[in-house]
Amino acid sequence: MDGLVKNIKSQNGGTVVEVAGEVTLDESPKFHSSLLEIIKDSPERLVIELSEVTHIDSAGVGTLVEVFRRMKASGGRMFLVGLTPRVRGVFEITKLDRFFPILDTVDEALAS
Amino acid sequence: MASADAVISIRDLRKSFPTADGGRITVLHSVTFDVMRGETLVIMGGSGCGKSTLLNCLIGELPIDEGAILYRTNEMEEAVDVTGLREREFNNIRRRMGILFQSGALFNSMTLAENVALPLREHSYVEESIIDIVVTLKLQQVKMLAHRDKMPTQLSGGQKKRAGLARATALDPEILFYDEPSAGLDPVTSTAIDELIMDLSSKLQVTSVVVTHEMDSAFRIADRMVMLDKGRVLRIGPRSDFESIRDADPASLSTADDRLINQFLNGYSDGPLTDAEGMSEFEKLIIGTALSEDRTTA
Numbered sequence A: 001m002d003g004l005v006k007n008i009k010s011q012n013g014g015t016v017v018e019v020a021g022e023v024t025l026d027e028s029p030k031f032h033s034s035l036l037e038i039i040k041d042s043p044e045r046l047v048i049e050l051s052e053v054t055h056i057d058s059a060g061v062g063t064l065v066e067v068f069r070r071m072k073a074s075g076g077r078m079f080l081v082g083l084t085p086r087v088r089g090v091f092e093i094t095k096l097d098r099f100f101p102i103l104d105t106v107d108e109a110l111a112s
Numbered sequence B: 001m002a003s004a005d006a007v008i009s010i011r012d013l014r015k016s017f018p019t020a021d022g023g024r025i026t027v028l029h030s031v032t033f034d035v036m037r038g039e040t041l042v043i044m045g046g047s048g049c050g051k052s053t054l055l056n057c058l059i060g061e062l063p064i065d066e067g068a069i070l071y072r073t074n075e076m077e078e079a080v081d082v083t084g085l086r087e088r089e090f091n092n093i094r095r096r097m098g099i100l101f102q103s104g105a106l107f108n109s110m111t112l113a114e115n116v117a118l119p120l121r122e123h124s125y126v127e128e129s130i131i132d133i134v135v136t137l138k139l140q141q142v143k144m145l146a147h148r149d150k151m152p153t154q155l156s157g158g159q160k161k162r163a164g165l166a167r168a169t170a171l172d173p174e175i176l177f178y179d180e181p182s183a184g185l186d187p188v189t190s191t192a193i194d195e196l197i198m199d200l201s202s203k204l205q206v207t208s209v210v211v212t213h214e215m216d217s218a219f220r221i222a223d224r225m226v227m228l229d230k231g232r233v234l235r236i237g238p239r240s241d242f243e244s245i246r247d248a249d250p251a252s253l254s255t256a257d258d259r260l261i262n263q264f265l266n267g268y269s270d271g272p273l274t275d276a277e278g279m280s281e282f283e284k285l286i287i288g289t290a291l292s293e294d295r296t297t298a
Ligand SMILES: Nc1ncnc2c1ncn2[C@@H]1O[C@H](COP(=O)(O)OP(=O)(O)O)[C@@H](O)[C@H]1O
Pocket: B017, B018, B027, B045, B046, B047, B048, B049, B050, B051, B052, B053, B054, B279, B280, B281
């Protein structure tokens, strides 16, 4: 794996993507294409694990929202899990936490 | 030396402009102060005292004559003096700044959404679909989403300020500079803009540098304040210091500077601040004589 995506695994019928580092404007184009590659077979359930993400900016958030839109359009579901308080704060400020499925753990996301 | 928690350290800054007779006039004299990380610092002072010039020096729009301007943004190991930097190196720091100036208006040929998208398009290769989402987030934050496809000419003054703020925050700046953000706005709109400034500063944890001569606004938003007079720093300190000086009986204040600040903060129309010296050329020409004559007869 290169870039921000550290690991991809299939688990209980879901695709779990572990992300690490700073999800920012500069990283966004590469991060976006990595995610598009992952969802090109239209997985039913995509879980993005963000516990190793130290910082996310608006473009980083925008990238995740864009992938969320695609997942929805293809009838799949996407979850964000493991957000540090700092990363979670960014979603709260932008009020995205109100309609983005944010859960604590991978297991919760796979069970929901 | 720059202090550890300072985002900007201004040291002995001197700035002059050429005059019509071939000489030079110094408008900032040995200005020294720090802007601390996360604070809202309000720069006050009468018209023509050098506030806008100082702001323009800080953002690298104007070269300075002497002194240093050190920046230390989040990713920097140590403070860097930007006065000697090349354009390209300074641009890395500039990208961390958001600017809302009097004249920093929107492009009238573009919709609001396109105006906000501009910095993102200029600074990155992010896909349009993502830019569109970021633009929505930014317009939502300033409560202007309903107007995203309007042209700037269709907006009120307050709405334009909001939109300008959305554009200024497009790249998630660490430092926001404002020059007279509430100038020309009615009190209600001006209060709403102040609230937005405070909201962004707390939510985005930005450092804000705000120039204003509107005292209500200054006291609403400031953590600390700087008082400039004729290009010199009269005082810098927490808002409470300035509140004490404002509320004091002028006769009880021990220094001439404090009496001057007291007078300015209370908006007195007579006393040292109305000396023509502290005014802009324009004011000198237009109201310098007329008003002071008025006052002597009042
Ligand atoms: N480009 C310039 N050329 C010459 N003089 C200038 C220029 N810009 C500002 N000044 C002068 O510098 C002084 C400070 O101006 P300014 O910084 O705009 O004041 P403020 O923003 O506090 O009202 C004024 O006397 C003004 O006339």
